[in-house]
Amino acid sequence: MSIDIETARKVAHLARIKVEEDHLPTLAQGFNDILGFIEQLNEVDVEGVEPMTSVTPMRLRRRADVVTDGDQQEKVLSNAPDAREGFFAVPKVVE
Amino acid sequence: MTDLNTLTIAQARDGLRAGDFTSVELTQSCLKAVEVSDALGAFVHHTPEIALKQAGEADTRIAAGDAPDMCGIPLGIKDLFCTKGVPSQAGSAILEGFRPEYESTITQNMWDDGAVMLGKLNMDEFAMGSSNETSTYGNAVNPWRRGNDDTALTPGGSSGGSASAVAADLCLAATGTDTGGSIRQPAAFTGITGIKPTYGRCSRWGVVGFASSLDQAGPMTKSVRDAAIMLESMCSYDPKDSTSAEIPVPNFEAMLTGDIRGKKIGIPREYRIDGTPAEIEKLWADGTQMMRDAGAEIIDISLPHTKYALPAYYVIAPAEASSNLARYDGVRYGHRAKLEAGDGINEMYEKTRAEGFGPEVQRRIMVGTYVLSAGFYDAYFNRARRVRALIKKDFDQVFASGIDAILTPSTPSAAFGLGEVTEADPIQMFLNDVFTVPVNLAGLPGISVPIGLDKTGLPLGLQLIGRPYEEGDLLNFAHVLEGAAGFVSKPGKWW
Numbered sequence: 098m099s100i101d102i103e104t105a106r107k108v109a110h111l112a113r114i115k116v117e118e119d120h121l122p123t124l125a126q127g128f129n130d131i132l133g134f135i136e137q138l139n140e141v142d143v144e145g146v147e148p149m150t151s152v153t154p155m156r157l158r159r160r161a162d163v164v165t166d167g168d169q170q171e172k173v174l175s176n177a178p179d180a181r182e183g184f185f186a187v188p189k190v191v192e
Numbered sequence: 193m194t195d196l197n198t199l200t201i202a203q204a205r206d207g208l209r210a211g212d213f214t215s216v217e218l219t220q221s222c223l224k225a226v227e228v229s230d231a232l233g234a235f236v237h238h239t240p241e242i243a244l245k246q247a248g249e250a251d252t253r254i255a256a257g258d259a260p261d262m263c264g265i266p267l268g269i270k271d272l273f274c275t276k277g278v279p280s281q282a283g284s285a286i287l288e289g290f291r292p293e294y295e296s297t298i299t300q301n302m303w304d305d306g307a308v309m310l311g312k313l314n315m316d317e318f319a320m321g322s323s324n325e326t327s328t329y330g331n332a333v334n335p336w337r338r339g340n341d342d343t344a345l346t347p348g349g350s351s352g353g354s355a356s357a358v359a360a361d362l363c364l365a366a367t368g369t370d371t372g373g374s375i376r377q378p379a380a381f382t383g384i385t386g387i388k389p390t391y392g393r394c395s396r397w398g399v400v401g402f403a404s405s406l407d408q409a410g411p412m413t414k415s416v417r418d419a420a421i422m423l424e425s426m427c428s429y430d431p432k433d434s435t436s437a438e439i440p441v442p443n444f445e446a447m448l449t450g451d452i453r454g455k456k457i458g459i460p461r462e463y464r465i466d467g468t469p470a471e472i473e474k475l476w477a478d479g480t481q482m483m484r485d486a487g488a489e490i491i492d493i494s495l496p497h498t499k500y501a502l503p504a505y506y507v508i509a510p511a512e513a514s515s516n517l518a519r520y521d522g523v524r525y526g527h528r529a530k531l532e533a534g535d536g537i538n539e540m541y542e543k544t545r546a547e548g549f550g551p552e553v554q555r556r557i558m559v560g561t562y563v564l565s566a567g568f569y570d571a572y573f574n575r576a577r578r579v580r581a582l583i584k585k586d587f588d589q590v591f592a593s594g595i596d597a598i599l600t601p602s603t604p605s606a607a608f609g610l611g612e613v614t615e616a617d618p619i620q621m622f623l624n625d626v627f628t629v630p631v632n633l634a635g636l637p638g639i640s641v642p643i644g645l646d647k648t649g650l651p652l653g654l655q656l657i658g659r660p661y662e663e664g665d666l667l668n669f670a671h672v673l674e675g676a677a678g679f680v681s682k683p684g685k686w687w
Contacts, residue, residue: 100562112514112561113521114554115542124558127618131559134619135572137503141579148577152391152405152584152635153660157434172293178528185523190537 100128196221198361201265201418208254208264215254215264218364219247219308222266225362226310231687233324233332234347234357236271237279237312246308253306261445262425263306268313268357268366273299273409274398275309282400283315283327283350286548287526296398297430298367298409305425310363314353317550318517319374319402322624324352325610326552334382334607335360335683338648342686345607345650348378348624354412355382359683365413365422369399371406372505373603373628376640379412380602380653383642383681385674386412387419387667390660391635392437395430403512404435406505406632416641416671420444423663439661447664448671453487455669458595462498463627465604471646472601479599479643479654482676483669493595495586500579501630502622507563507576508633513553514560520548555618584634591659597669600627602640602653627655637663639670642679651681 100108105125109116116124174180179187196218199207207213223243226235243266250264274280274292281287295303303309314332316324323346324332332352334345336359347356351368355378358366368375370388379386387410394409401407411422424444430436459480464473484490522528522544529543549557563572590598604626613621631638637660640653654673658666 104562105558108558108562108565110542111565112554112558113518113538113541113545114549114557115539115546124555127555128559128562130619131506131555132562134622135503135507135563135576138500138507138572138575138579141497141500141575141582143575143578143582146578146581148574149581149584150577151435152633153437155435158431160431169293173524175293176290176525178522178526187523188531188535188537188540 100125100132195361197225199364200414201364201421202415204265204364205261205421215247215250215308216244218264219243219266219310222310222363229360229362229687231333232335232356232360233314233330234353234360234362235268235311236314236329236353239278239309239311242278243308243310246303250306250308260305260425261421262302264308265364266308266310267302268310268354268363269299270351270354270367270369271312271315272319272369272400273367274400275299275312279312280400281328282319283317283329284548284550284553285328285527286520286545290525294398297395297428297432298399298426301428302425307425313357313366316350316352317553318400318513319350319369319371320513320552320556321349322373322377322621323610323613324349326550328550331610332356333610335687336382336607336650337683337686338650343609346381346610348381348607350374351378351412355379355384358382358384358412358414360687365411365418367409367426368412369407369409370632371402371509372632373625375410375412376628376638376655377603377624379640380642380651381607383651383679384412384414385416385419385639385641385670386410387423387639387663388631388637389423389427389663390437390637392435393427393661393663395428395433395436397430397432401516403509404516405512406509416667416674417445417448419639420448420667437661442664444664444667448668450668450672450675452483452669452672455488455596456491456594457483457488458491458493458590458598460493460495460498460598460600462495463600465626468601468604472604472652475643475652475654476599476601479673479677482673483599486672486676491595493590493598495590495630497579497583497586498630501583501633502626504576504579504583505629505633506622507572508580510556510560511564511573512560514557514564517553517557520545580633583630587634587636596659597666598657600655600657602627602655606646606648606650606652631657636660637666639666641670641674641677643673643677644679645681
């Protein structure tokens with residue numbers, strides 16, 4: 098499997114990371130190096146083996162569906178790059 | 193009197209109780225050492241006011257009697273831990289200016305026990321790296337050098353600042369985290385002890401996530417006894433971490449009996465890798481003999497899927513990272529790129545993440561995005577998780593056959609020079625973790641103990657791997673190995 102520049106562009110977009118056009122070939126090459134290394138996994142017979150979801154067999158604990166936290170608007174917003182009137186502010190998303 | 197900053201936790205605990213010195217004096221001694229340590233790049237945020245306040249309170253508590261072992265002990269905290277009101281950046285520019293409104297469970301546990309925070313420690317960005325060269329703060333530097341050669345060496349990574357700080361006696365101990373070897377490899381490179389406990393032992397709450405199914409925090413210390421003392425303070429069942437283990441935390445120090453007679457130590461043949469330096473082979477053979485001399489039975493074992501641990505790791509860890517790091521979007525905290533007129537929300541995300549993440553983190557996020565993308569999920573991610581199940585089964589079978597612990601080298605080399613393993617060859621850098629990664633994939637406890645020096649005078653370590661949740665026994669094996677090796681060397685001070 099070889100990654101071309103088009104795929105590299107698509108992956109960068111999916112990851113929401115801006116990659117300059119002239120850097121895409123280097124990026125694609127970097128992916129190919131790593132994927133080449135990963136290809137070794139194809140040698141392993143994994144027939145009938147379940148993909149591991151957790152190192153210790155455990156069921157996620159449940160708790161009562163009640164409010165345990167909240168009323169911390171100021172703290173929640175304290176690190177925001179742009180907070181206004183009690184909200185996170187972002188560029189306009191709907192025209 | 194010895195400089196107080198050179199003491200171990202155990203020595204300081206005993207000295208504080210005997211009234212030989214106060215925590216304020218001990219803390220001042222460390223702060224003084226930190227002040228003149230810029231060349232090491234270890235401490236990246238300094239908190240002397242917090243330290244002296246905590247030390248004063250610790251002295252009151254010790255004077256009143258019945259203080260916990262960690263009371264009054266000055267520590268360095270890896271930048272990955274959220275510490276309330278104190279910068280916590282995970283070594284990344286994207287979290288510049290972030291001051292958490294909360295405290296990680298682990299650090300809270302230690303402050304509750306009276307420990308003292310000297311500041312935050314350097315690390316690879318988001319713990320992704322094995323040489324501390326991906327940090328936004330710049331490199332951390334190993335206090336050890338090759339003889340009289342003044343080439344700057346890596347302290348290892350990702351917990352490079354922690355390793356450098358402990359080895360250079362800037363603090364009594366430090367917290368580290370280990371996703372693929374990030375406690376054990378730097379511990380080995382700097383001649384200190386580092387333990388990664390069983391997955392679930394230490395709460396991940398408030399520790400910035402990299403690969404959540406692999407991440408575990410642990411102590412980096414000057415002795416195995418110190419590791420036992422500090423680990424007990426760090427561990428707890430935490431309802432805020434859904435993978436936290438709900439089992440009691442024993443008194444690990446009390447389990448250091450020094451008696452391992454009749455115990456079975458496995459030597460895995462797959463850990464003999466082409467290209468491993470003869471010195472490391474010899475170190476391993478010497479360590480094996482030390483365990484035999486202590487009365488343990490040495491047994492050759494096989495972990496057949498070892499060779500596939502690194503490739504499986506480099507699918508699973510980036511996949512989980514791509515998901516974990518999606519939260520850095522320039523909205524809730526940290527950096528946001530300056531936008532141009534007409535830029536929308538997507539441009540904000542893409543520019544923010546391009547500016548905020550360094551090249552290694554970007555690469556791993558994108559590899560993770562790729563292996564999780566439609567059409568490749570089964571071929572890469574699910575296959576890697578199947579191989580992971582086989583790697584864990586290898587260990588399960590070995591332990592089921594009666595093996596009590598496994599002895600291996602910690603690293604395939606001694607510390608290398610900063611810049612010697614370049615970014616151009618990420619695979620070469622990955623190979624640093626060849627002996628440590630399988631332990632994370634299987635969720636097992638692993639400890640690196642300093643054993644000896646190579647011919648250039650650099651420290652080398654051996655790793656012991658234990659049964660799940662049996663850190664007490666594992667520490668006891670390490671304690672025996674430490675005693676037999678008698679490693680007492682310290683780096684000569686040049687910084």
